[in-house]
Amino acid sequence: MKLEKLLFIFGLLILAFQSSQGQAFTAMKDETTWRKKIAENAKNTKSLKADFQQEKNLAMLSEKLTSKGSFHFLNGKVRLEYKTPFNYLMIINNGKVTMKEDSKTTQMDMNKNKIFNQINKIIIDCVQGNALNSKDFTVSLTENPTQIKMEMNPLVKGMKDFFKNIIIQLDKKDLTAQKMILNEKGGDNTIIQFSNKQLNASIPESLFVVK
Amino acid sequence: MHPYLKVFLWLSSCCFFSSCVSVKNRSLLNVFTQCPPVYEHHLTDGRYNTKIDFHNRHFSGILVFKNMNDTTKRVVFITETGFKFFDFELTPQRFEKVYVVKNLDKKFVLHVLEKDFRMILFAPNDKNGVEQINDPVATVLKFPEKAEKFTTYYSDKKCNSLQRITYGSKNKIATQIDLEKGSSKSFEKIYIQHKQLGLTMDLKRMVDEME
Numbered sequence: 010m011k012l013e014k015l016l017f018i019f020g021l022l023i024l025a026f027q028s029s030q031g032q033a034f035t036a037m038k039d040e041t042t043w044r045k046k047i048a049e050n051a052k053n054t055k056s057l058k059a060d061f062q063q064e065k066n067l068a069m070l071s072e073k074l075t076s077k078g079s080f081h082f083l084n085g086k087v088r089l090e091y092k093t094p095f096n097y098l099m100i101i102n103n104g105k106v107t108m109k110e111d112s113k114t115t116q117m118d119m120n121k122n123k124i125f126n127q128i129n130k131i132i133i134d135c136v137q138g139n140a141l142n143s144k145d146f147t148v149s150l151t152e153n154p155t156q157i158k159m160e161m162n163p164l165v166k167g168m169k170d171f172f173k174n175i176i177i178q179l180d181k182k183d184l185t186a187q188k189m190i191l192n193e194k195g196g197d198n199t200i201i202q203f204s205n206k207q208l209n210a211s212i213p214e215s216l217f218v219v220k
Numbered sequence: 221m222h223p224y225l226k227v228f229l230w231l232s233s234c235c236f237f238s239s240c241v242s243v244k245n246r247s248l249l250n251v252f253t254q255c256p257p258v259y260e261h262h263l264t265d266g267r268y269n270t271k272i273d274f275h276n277r278h279f280s281g282i283l284v285f286k287n288m289n290d291t292t293k294r295v296v297f298i299t300e301t302g303f304k305f306f307d308f309e310l311t312p313q314r315f316e317k318v319y320v321v322k323n324l325d326k327k328f329v330l331h332v333l334e335k336d337f338r339m340i341l342f343a344p345n346d347k348n349g350v351e352q353i354n355d356p357v358a359t360v361l362k363f364p365e366k367a368e369k370f371t372t373y374y375s376d377k378k379c380n381s382l383q384r385i386t387y388g389s390k391n392k393i394a395t396q397i398d399l400e401k402g403s404s405k406s407f408e409k410i411y412i413q414h415k416q417l418g419l420t421m422d423l424k425r426m427v428d429e430m431e
Contacts, residue, residue, distance in 0.1 A: 065302040069318070070286045070294055074267065074302075089301070094426055095269055097280070097300040110280045110300070113271070170322075191302070195319060199302035 034151035034158045043150065043157060044141055050184040051139050057082040057185065059206040063091075068196035080203065086217040087132055101129050102217045109219050123167050131161075135177050135186055146175070155181055183208055255359050255379035259343045266406045268423035270297065275418050281305065283423060285341065293341045294318075308333070312342055336412055336421070339371065339385045339397060358383065369394075392416075 037043060058081045065074040078091040091097040098109040106117045106129070119126045127145060134140040141148050145168060146161040157179040163169045171193065178188040185206050191199045265286050272279040281299040288294055291312060297305045307318040315334045317325070324330075344350075344363045353360040359375045365387075374384035381401045388394040395414055402408035402425070410423040 063302060065298060067284065067296055067298075067307075069307075070284065070288075070296065072284055072286065072296075074282060074284070074298070076300070091300055095282075095300060099301065108280075110271070113278055113280075115278045193304070195307075197304065 032153040032155070034153050034156075037150050037152045037157075040150055043152070047141055047157075047179070047184055048139075053209070054082075054185075055084060055209050056212045057206065057208055058210055058212055059185075059203040061089075061204070062202045064200045064202075066198050066200070068198075081212055081216055082133070083212045083214070083217065085133060086214075087129070088216050098219065100217050100219055101132075107219045114219055127165065127168055131175065135189065140177065152181075156187065157181060157184075255361070255375055257375045257379055257382040258359075258361055258373045267426045268410070269426055270424075271422045273420050273422075279305075282426070293337075295337050295341075306333070308337065310334070310337060310341060332414065332417070332419070335387065336395065336397070339387065339395075340399075340410060344371065344373070 058079070061078055061080050063076045063078075065076075066072070067074075076091050076095065077093050078089065078097075080090075081088040086103075087099075087101040089099045096110065098107075100107045101119070104119050106119055106122075108115045108117075119129060130143075130145070131140070134143055140146070140159060140161060143161070145165045146163055149160045149162075151158045151160070159177045159179065161175040161177070163172055163174070173192040173194050176188075176190040176192070177186050179185065180187050183206070185208060186203055188203070189201045191201075193199075266284075268283045268285070270281055270283045279299075281297055284294075284296045284298070286294045286296070288309070293310050294307065295310065296307045299305065304319060304321070306320040306324060308320075309316040309318055315330075315338075317330060320330070349364045351362045353362055353372070355374075357377060359377060359379050360372060361375075362370050362372045365371055369387065369389055372386045373382060374386075375382050382399055384399065385397040386393045386395065394416055395412065397413075398409075398411040399407045400409040404425075406425060407423075408425045410421075412419075412421040412423075414420070
């Protein structure tokens with residue numbers, strides 16, 4: 010009896026460990042079907058709102074900077090609002106990037122900044138699930154029972170200078186991004202996790218205008 | 221004049237001037253030992269909300285200062301969205317750019333940033349020729365540098381904390397750094413002005429950090 014109890018407890022510990030680590034990703038069994046589903050989902054995603062937590066890891070310094078905020082997407086417009094530990098707002102609307110921290114507002118024309126343009130395109134492609142069709146990256150897919158992992162390796166020079174790769178983990182239930190990992194060449198990375206996601210919820214246009 | 225009188229006058233003036241020098245050195249030695257804020261490590265590890273204004277351009281982000289060991293410091297600047305602008309490593313004798321974004325990778329820009337960070341992070345290590353300036357409200361120590369420039373340190377009269385550092389020539393201050401200490405050992409606020417360049421950097425220590 011004693012041995013059975015020990016084995017049972019041991020088994021529970023193994024399960025607990027596995028679930029805390031996340032399940033491993035393996036080669037996709039039906040990649041064509043999933044690619045179609047992702048593309049279909051992309052067409053149907055008009056808006057998305059979510060909370061996010063961003064973690065910036067500076068590897069050499071063993072430093073982790075964590076921030077939280079809210080994310081809104083509507084018809085190609087993006088609003089990224091950081092609420093803790095600082096207030097910072099970034100809105101991408103109609104080819105312009107507007108940034109506001111405290112009372113100071115700065116605006117930049119995205120067309121004059123290639124890198125910004127490329128990063129914006131990644132965000133929108135990821136949100137809408139168009140990343141698979143991106144000409145700026147090679148994209149490989151793997152899966153586990155609940156998620157799809159997209160690994161994007163940059164092809165374009167500007168992006169290659171900044172990123173080693175970008176990994177996006179999609180929830181199989183609604184094919185929205187759960188996690189985005191931007192891996193830099195020097196070993197640093199930025200991890201963004203999304204929660205409380207609402208797909209195609211009503212979002213006022215006024216959110217994409219800086220007041 | 222009688223020859224003995226000449227010798228006497230000559231010997232007297234030698235004694236007079238040498239005693240002046242020794243009195244000056246004695247008073248400086250007293251100041252060195254009694255005004256520690258000028259000579260202590262100025263900054264411990266810390267993260268600072270940073271606003272940079274250069275002519276009409278405004279940038280913001282987080283400056284991370286990290287002690288790697290007793291002599292080596294790292295300074296990293298990232299935007300709120302996690303984009304790294306620069307990563308420098310400094311020792312009292314060496315400056316290394318671990319990473320710097322292309323637009324900032326200019327000799328002049330790096331020189332300005334190196335000088336600023338060096339003044340904030342490291343105590344003056346060369347006491348030769350240092351002069352104490354009379355001031356009614358502060359203890360002021362002036363250190364000669366190359367090309368007839370000076371770095372001047374201002375502490376309160378009781379030498380409790382370092383309040384200002386300036387760099388420039390005899391008649392013109394090129395850089396002024398104002399420092400404000402809070403309850404912690406580190407500075408709560410640092411304000412750097414480059415008067416001729418039209419560049420300011422406003423740093424506020426981040427207190428509320430999440431894990």
